[in-house]
Amino acid sequence: MSEFIGSIWWLIVALGVLVTFHEFGHYWVARRCGVKVLRFSVGFGKPLWSRRGKDGTEYVIAAIPLGGYVKMLDERESAVTANEVDQAFNRKSVFKRIAIVAAGPIANLLLCVALFWAMFVIGRxxxxxxxxxxxxxxxxxGLRAGDTLLAVGERDTPTWSEAQLALLPLALDRTDARVRVRTAGGGESTRxxxxxxxxxxxxxxxxxxxxxITPRHLLAPAVIGRVLPDSPAFGQLIEGDRVTAIDGEPVHSWDDIAPLVxxxxxxxxxAMIExxxxxxxxxALLLAPRLTRNTQTGQDYWALGIASGRTAPPAKDAVLRYGPIDAIPASVREGAHQTQELFAMIGRAFSGRVSVQNTVAxxxxxxxxxxxxxxxxxxxxLQILALLSLSLGILNLLPIPILDGGHLLYYLIELVKxxxxxxxxxxxxxxxxxxxxAGLMGLAFYNDIMNNLVR
Known part of the structure; x- marks a missing residue:
């Protein structure tokens, strides 16, 4: 599957899951509050499939899979018969209306935790x-090659992705961080x-x-993949050799070779090449590098005449996993942490500490x-679904009219006045x-163009 088709397909799948849960939240609470639901639609436009349930609700899958809606009985939108007026949304108490409107974002937040739980149980x-x-x-x-990052601040870092996520907000805020490491020798220390x-x-x-910091897995191993003919290494080094030292200085990765040469x-x-x-x-072989000219840049450099043998990324060597019981508090903590980070990122964008171009996707x-x-x-x-579900829930709670948060704002004003x-x-x-x-969507499309098409 090409990247273009794959991107469209997985975006449709993601939106389908997130929107269905969001609208189901509205639907479920509305039914519990005695409101008649006329239509539950996943997608917009012409119905591709529809069925009317025993409760009178029309369930629809529509042609445009970029959203969805729950249409409820409401006197402000159409005439309501006398025997159904008590089932109209607008006739319900303000507290019930608040519950119905808030149920969509809350469903996304609960889905976020559930998805994190599934991710932890499966193992990432x-x-x-x-x-x-x-x-x-x-x-x-004081960090050194071979150190293993155990924790950044108060956040444990069992994998490189966790370490990145812990370092990023501290870097954006330019806040010094305490890093607990296990050294190459096996001892623990704090930097x-x-x-x-x-x-x-x-x-x-x-x-x-x-x-x-460059993680170990991004460094190519110091394994020779090719020896150039008529070079200092030709006839002595062979394909598959792993270089361990040059002139007594250790070599940990392919990137170490060029500076030492x-x-x-x-x-x-x-000098001895081990x-x-x-x-x-x-x-141990005795070799001397030869001065060579780079035909593209015209610059001279010293070379042994060897090339890297790495052709693919290394296999993953860690799994972030919890048992089904331990995954419950872990998923709640992760959901709370990501919520905190999302609000912090919004704050950084408004304060100008980070570019809006890199914040709104x-x-x-x-x-x-x-x-x-x-x-x-x-x-x-599952992880990115969880993050998108969280973002959708928080976005819908913003006090902007036409969003759920805007309706909640109206109802709070109603309670006060x-x-x-x-x-x-x-x-x-x-x-x-x-x-x-419209402005937010325009910014998002602009960022897409600048970040994906112009570069």
Whole structure:
């Protein structure tokens, strides 16, 4: 399946799940409050499938899978017969109307926790948070290659993804972080990561990279994939050799080789290149790099004449998993944590600490993210569904007319003043709400264009 088709398909699946649960929340509470539901529709436009239930509700799957709605009996929208007037939404108490409107976002929040629970039970494959290379802030803060990140602040980091998610908000706020690590020697220690030294302005998407930590799994192993003919290494090093040291300095990854070779070339003369070979676990060969010209840049560099053998990412070596019982509090904690981070990110956007371009995602960005998660497996797909469900729930609670939060605002005003908000005021609010939503959608599409199509 191509990325384009896959992105569309998984976006439709995600929206279908999230919208169905959202609207089911409205529907379920409305029925419990004695309101007659005329239609429960997943999608908009022409019905592709419909069925009328015994309760009189028409259940519909419509052609445009970009939303949904629950249509309730309401005197403000159509005439209501005398024997059904007590089932009209507008005749219910303000508290029942609040419950019905709030039920949609609450359903999304509950779904978020349920999806996190399923993700934890299935187990999300990932990489261990082992440091492969350090520089800049990370190096000056005392982190070393081979360190395993155990916790960032108060958040445990059993996988690299958890470490990234813990580091990102601290980097955005430029807050120094206490990092608990297990060293390569097996001991535990605590470092202070001086994130306050990050520049005043940087691309938030590269925040973790700017700290100077490269995880082990992103580094290519120091395994030779090809030896160039007529090169210093030709006839001595062979395909499959793992370079372990150059001139006495250890080599942990392929990225370590080039700087050591340049250093050796600048020094001049031969040096021992230590390798592990299939039939010889410790082999030392005497080699001298040769000055070579890069035909593309015109610059000279020292080279042994070897190329990396890495062709695919390494297999994941960690799984984030809990048992069915332990997953319950874990999923609640994760839902609460992600809610806190979502509000914090909104606050950063309004305060100007992060770019709105990197905060508001449009359908193209979301579709690509959902598709990428689906390709990584069920647990990753459940995680992004949980995050989208949380975002949908919070978004709908914002006090913007036409959203559920806007209706809740009207009902709170009604509670305070003792009478419903006038239809004129509600109509004015609808226009304001439409303008705000149109502006938000325009920003989302603009961000999509800038982040996906222009780059």
């Amino acid at each position: 494959p990932d990489y261990l948070p082992v440091v492969g290379h350090v520089e800049g802030i990370a190096a000056s803060s 202070t990561l001086h994130l306050s030294q990050l520049p005043d302005s940087f691309d938030e998407r590269r925040a973790v990279d700017l700290i100077g 340049q250093k050796l070339g600048a020094r001049g003369g031969e 390798v592990e070979r299939k039939d010889d676990p410790r082999l 449009g359908p193209i960005t979301i579709a690509r993210a959902v598709n990428a998660s689906a390709q990584h497996g069920a647990a990753w797909f 003792g009478s419903p908000v006038s239809e004129r005021a509600m109509a004015a609010g609808q226009y304001v709400g439409l303008a705000l939503i």
